[in-house]
């Protein structure tokens with residue numbers, strides 16, 4: 001046991017006990033097909049596309065590490081019935097809620113309250129896929145946690161990770177520090193209210209933060225959980241992608257692909273099948289062309305000693321779902337007729353199982369090149385399903401030659417943000433804090449508005 005680790009774990013667990021995340025009604029229906037890229041069949045189909053028949057899936061079940069409250073139910077709809085699913089989390093509340101959501105097949109997922117900061121009690125190399133989405137940056141020792149996961153993964157096994165993009169969250173970090181300076185607590189209703197008011201004033205008065213806040217505010221107002229998770233998290237390790245890539249190398253893990261959910265990397269070869277360089281990603285997250293978090297697919301190095309010999313099939317219910325909404329929210333795909341969407345869906349599902357059935361030419365024709373490229377980039381069309389008439393590297397093609405660098409409005413000093421200043425003064429008074437705090441807050445706010453806050457130094 002390590003006192004520092006335990007203090008962090010305790011604070012994180014306390015937060016999630018009080019504010020389960022994501023805050024999605026326990027009895028609301030789930031559109032689980034939207035999780036089409038979050039299960040082991042997807043990760044292994046992707047690895048097959050990249051590595052060809054050389055890719056063998058090892059034997060072993062699926063681990064959902066830091067499962068949260070919604071994810072086990074989504075994954076259980078997808079995984080083949082023959083694969084055991086284990087789900088672990090630090091938070092008893094999350095585990096309880098996750099179990100309730102799995103009510104229709106109570107024994108499908110085995111739940112355990114475990115801590116990723118410590119070695120896990122499973123047999124080494126016993127999983128063929130691990131999911132740790134939005135988890136590792138909340139650990140006391142993230143690199144060690146990654147190492148623990150790697151030890152559980154069989155060579156040839158896949159890992160899906162979502163890691164915070166530190167640079168695109170720099171402005172959030174500055175606001176987190178402002179709330180910490182003011183000693184606002186997420187557990188005090190009045191403090192949450194003040195924090196929310198401050199963000200509303202900022203959105204109105206501060207053009208450099210307006211766009212970012214306006215997209216967040218409706219959810220921040222509706223769900224205290226979202227406010228706490230974003231601006232008061234008990235633990236957020238601020239690590240660059242470079243750190244994560246090094247940690248992966250040290251843990252025998254190799255990045256395979258990157259999921260470009262918001263179409264921010266259209267000037268690069270398809271990142272799902274050709275992992276961009278660190279420089280390409282770093283530059284784009286510095287100048288704000290890439291703002292999403294890192295959604296990565298990773299593979300464990302080494303020879304597959306015990307390959308999966310039986311053909312794995314997704315449950316039949318998968319075929320009966322309608323295609324994910326997410327596929328058709330892009331300008332290149334939004335006009336796709338309902339029936340074509342369903343055909344694309346059926347092909348996607350068959351591809352998961354290694355069945356490669358060439359796409360109907362008329363649908364490809366209607367989608368056009370940009371539509372096909374978009375669907376390839378988000379994993380809705382498998383490259384191997386394209387007819388032989390397509391160039392061999394078509395699936396890697398860029399969509400655009402370049403992407404615009406966003407223009408960021410000039411920073412405005414705190415003294416000119418009248419409502420923000422008035423509110424801050426009233427909080428300082430209420431909290432009996434030193435009025436000179438305003439100077440420090442002004443610096444933080446300045447940094448939050450700068451294009452690259454890493455260049456800003458405090459005097």
Ligand SMILES: C[S@@+](CC[C@H](N)C(=O)[O-])C[C@H]1O[C@@H](n2cnc3c(N)ncnc32)[C@H](O)[C@@H]1O
Pocket residue numbers: 009012013016021022065066067068069070071088089090091094114115116117132133134135138139140
């Ligand atoms: C942001 S939530 C993500 C949940 C889920 N993966 C999802 O995508 O919906 C982070 C989860 O990690 C869990 N967690 C944080 N630190 C942990 C640790 N040291 N060991 C195990 N789970 C942890 C939290 O309890 C929480 O459920």
